[in-house]
Amino acid sequence: MTSEQVKTKDAVTPRKSKRRWTPNIIVFACNWCSYAGADTAGVTRIEHQPHFRIIRVMCSGRIQPAFVLKAFERGADGVLVSGCHFGDCHYIFGNERAVEQFERTQRMVKLLGIEDGRLRLEWISAAEGARFAEVINEFTDQIRDLGPGPFSSRRAGSNNGKP
Numbered sequence: 642m643t644s645e646q647v648k649t650k651d652a653v654t655p656r657k658s659k660r661r662w663t664p665n666i667i668v669f670a671c672n673w674c675s676y677a678g679a680d681t682a683g684v685t686r687i688e689h690q691p692h693f694r695i696i697r698v699m700c701s702g703r704i705q706p707a708f709v710l711k712a713f714e715r716g717a718d719g720v721l722v723s724g725c726h727f728g729d730c731h732y733i734f735g736n737e738r739a740v741e742q743f744e745r746t747q748r749m750v751k752l753l754g755i756e757d758g759r760l761r762l763e764w765i766s767a768a769e770g771a772r773f774a775e776v777i778n779e780f781t782d783q784i785r786d787l788g789p790g791p792f793s794s795r796r797a798g799s800n801n802g803k804p
């Protein structure tokens with residue numbers, strides 16, 4: 642084995658161990674589009690990473706900053722907010738409201754020192770199962786690269802919220 646092969650092998654080893662870490666991702670999805678998009682991904686058997694839990698809400702406009710902050714407080718490593726594309730919201734302007742709330746949430750998250758990459762907003766329709774899978778895969782990889790969230794019990798030095 643040449644010295645370069647050893648170097649390559651060393652460079653790959655930490656990445657592999659990082660891949661084994663399982664992130665805890667919360668997905669807020671509107672009932673009519675994004676939740677159905679996740680369902681489409683499942684029904685059509687599109688492979689995607691499974692390290693997320695979906696919280697179904699009737700509309701993305703319902704997702705208040707407190708929901709997202711609570712998810713982080715409870716140990717989420719990343720939070721994905723998703724809803725219908727513009728013009729498709731079943732409550733007409735719900736997703737426009739979601740954008741306003743998301744921007745407020747982003748400001749709060751920044752104030753708390755949580756990295757930008759841990760929070761994401763995406764529009765996914767009921768027919769876009771492949772897109773749902775793509776977004777989940779990308780976001781999961783991104784969270785893996787960032788490591789455990791700020792309030793995660795898996796974070797080094799964490800006392801799991803105990804004094």
Ligand code: FES
Nearest residue numbers: 671700724725735
């Ligand atoms: S119903 Fe899906 S964003 Fe409003």
